[in-house]
Amino acid sequence: MISVLLTHLVKDLRIEWRSREAINSMLFFALLVVVLFSLAFSPRGTFSQEISGGVICVATLFASMSALNQAWAREIRHQVLDAQRMAPASGSGLFLAKVLANFLFVSVVQLVLAPVFLVFYNLHVQGQAWLLALVLPLGTWALVANGTFFAALSIRSRNRELLLPLILFPIFMPALLAMVLATGSILTGESDPTLWIKLLAGYDIIFTTVSLLLFDVVLHAE
């Protein structure tokens, strides 16, 4: 399984390195969301501290939609997905490789966006800033693991791009809540984010396990 995973991961990274489709589109989209929110709410002072956690999470969420849809749409062309279905390798390697690749893309976007975000919203972190290095990856993993799974599910339907957010957002809600509250409490430094980090970790473990177990069912659905 490790070799399958590495093969798929290297392939996805190489495609992205050559085209830079996913990262560029996500980056620009997330930037647009951040700018739109700052125009809509004109954040200043403590208010900007309070809402910025939510804004960065929602910006990531919206931006990642395009990349997640692209992840499997690429495989549909030239019947690559059918070939993978026939391959003797288990689907979990393929799934994990896709999740890892998308996780890296979204993380890159977050890293590039973070300074812009700090400038636009005049933020200074009041709590323990290093905890953000825990919260954002955990939240991103929750988003990307579920998103990759549901993208594989919705790619089989008629209106593929439309369906993904419709089925992903309701399932993702508790993770979004935990992510927003954790980032918010780190930025304002008013409350302890430990509980929310634990919830995010639990969510990640549960849904990654179930996705791995059920991915073969989705891949071979007929």
Add this chain to the structure above:
Amino acid sequence: MKKFVIGIYTAITIALLAWGFYQAIYVAPADAMQGEIYRIIFYHVPSASVAFLFFAISLIGSICFLAFRRNHPGRAQAGDAWALAGAEVGVVFCTVVLITGPIWGRRAWGIWWTWDARLTTTLVLWLIYVSYLLLRRFAAGPQMQTLAAVLGIFGALDVPIVYMSNRWWRTQHPAPVFGGDDASGMAPAMVTALLWNMVAWLAWGLLILMLRYNVERQHQKLATQEAQDALDA
């Protein structure tokens, strides 16, 4: 014979609903604190119980479908029909809960809505099952049943997490009326009225669920028949 049984059952259900209405509106006394508005509990609570029961039926149907889809196609199809019927009728009852709740909340709390644990859970549950029904609409062909079953399992898994996360966040919904602290509990006449309404709405829900299940089974039979005809032609 089948029609006769359904007719009898429908008549009993309607009688139960009428009796439940009489109990709720005329027999049960007005609440000491809330006055008349509390009577909405006789519709709110039964609908919520029925909705949760039917979502559970939907989950079991989804699991049955996935478990049997290779070896027992017949059972798998029945499971899928249960999953669909449970989700659809459950969404209707859940909608009733989401409508009656704010009506009561406006009078009792002075606000229509609050992001409390149970309210949010119910709303997210409703959203999840609506997205489940959307998936069934959008996905075509036989793979749709498998995809829907997978989503059904994911959705059910999400419910306890949503509940816990919101409980840690904030809670405003009244504490459990039964089995809560010493101050909980109801006047006996109210309990009787509530139980009658529970039975009546459960009977009504089951009637609709059965009808929906049968319709879906007929659909499946027709689809199989059509596929067979197309093969023969």
